[in-house]
Amino acid sequence: MARAESTKGQTRIQREKTEQILEAALEVFSKYGFRGSTIDQIAGQSGLSKPNILYYFDGKEAIHAVLLGRLLDTWLEPLEHMSDSDTPIDEICAYVKRKLEMARDFPRESRLFANEILQGAPRILSELQGPLKTLTDEKTSLIQSWVDAGKIAPVAPYHLLFSIWATTQHYADFDVQVHAVLGDCKEDCFETAQAHLDHMFRATLRPET
C-alpha cells in the first residue's frame, strides 16, 4: 500500500491519479465545504471509483489536508513579493492587482480558504498563527516604515492588509452575489474592479500635502 504520503517513489500513473483526485476534490470542497462534500461526489467528478480514491488517500480528511497545505504557499506568495521600494504606492497597488488576478484565476482556491476560515479554521489555525502571522508582521512593519517616512498616508497597516484581502477575495468568494447584482458582465467585471481598487487604494495611501 503506497498511500501517497511522500511525493517520492511514485510511479507516473500514481502521480497522475493523485492529481486527478486533488483537482476533483478542489472542485467539490470549494463548492460545498468540507462536511458538505462526499467522497461520492469527488469520485463522480474525477471519474474514479470511491474505493480507488481511498486507495490513494487515507480518507477524506487527508485529501482536504493536502489541498489546504498547498493552498497556503500559493496564497502567501504575492504578499512575500511586496518589498521595499521608492514608490511604495505602486508597490502596494501591484500587490492588489496580483491578488485580484488570483481571485479571478483561482476562485476555487479562494473559496476553499474562505470556507475553512468561516468555520473557525479548525484545520489551519496553527498555520494562521504561524507562517501567516509571521509574514504579515513583517510586511506591516514595512508599511509602517513607509508611513513613518511620510511616503504614504498614515494608515493602520494591519487593517490596510485586511481591506486588500477582503476587497479582492470578495470577487471570488461572493461571486454569486456579485453576478446577481451586476446582471452578467464577464471579464468586464474584473477590469472595472481592477480600476476601482487601484483608484481606491491610491487615494487611501496618497500622503496629505
Add this chain to the structure above:
Amino acid sequence: MARAESTKGQTRIQREKTEQILEAALEVFSKYGFRGSTIDQIAGQSGLSKPNILYYFDGKEAIHAVLLGRLLDTWLEPLEHMSDSDTPIDEICAYVKRKLEMARDFPRESRLFANEILQGAPRILSELQGPLKTLTDEKTSLIQSWVDAGKIAPVAPYHLLFSIWATTQHYADFDVQVHAVLGDCKEDCFETAQAHLDHMFRATLRPET
C-alpha cells in the same frame, strides 16, 4: 400538529421555544454551514430534545429557511437608509459605520449569509436577484447622481458597494484570521477598523480639486 408556520395563533410557550430553537440554530448554522450542522447540535445548544425540535419545525431545511428569511431584511436595512444628502461623503461613511457595527454586533448573521453565498446561494439566489438587485440598482443610481454632480470622485458605484460590503463583513466572516494575525486586541480592533475604513472611503470619494 401546529408546525409553527404562521406567526399567528401561537401560544406564548410556542413562540418562546421557537425563538429558542432559532437562536440555537443560528449559533450552529453560522459556525458549521448548513450541511455541516446537525439537529443534534441544535438540540444540545438549545437544551431541547431532537424530536421536540422536529415537532416545532418541519425539518432542518425549514429552520434554516426561517433564519435566512429574517436575515435579508436586517441585512438590507442599513442600505435602505442611505438617501440623498448635501454631504454624500458623510452619508456613505455613515453607511460604512453602520455596516461595521452590524459586523461587530451580529457576526453570526454575517457568517450565516457568507456560508450561503459561498456555496452558491442555493436557497436565496432568487432573493439576491430580486430584492437585493432592486435595492442596489436604486442606490447605485443615487451614487452615480452624486458623481455626475461632481459631489464625489468618479467611482464605479457597484464596485464601491462591493468594497464596503467586503471590508466591513470581513471582520465578522474572517474573524478567526483577523485575530490570529492581530494577536488579541478586543474592541480596540473595531475602533481602529472604524477609523481606517472612514479614512479609506473618504479618500476614495473626495473629488479631485
Add this chain to the structure above:
DNA sequence: GTCTATACTGTGATAGAC
C-alpha cells in the same frame, strides 16, 4: 493496482408511550 460487495457509523426523521 483496481474493482465489487459489504460492514459500520452518524444523521434525519417517525412511532408510540407518557
Add this chain to the structure above:
DNA sequence: GTCTATCACAGTATAGAC
C-alpha cells in the same frame, strides 16, 4: 406537548476477489 426508542438512509471506510 414532550420524551424514549427506533427506523431508514447516506456516507466513510474496509475486506477480499480479480
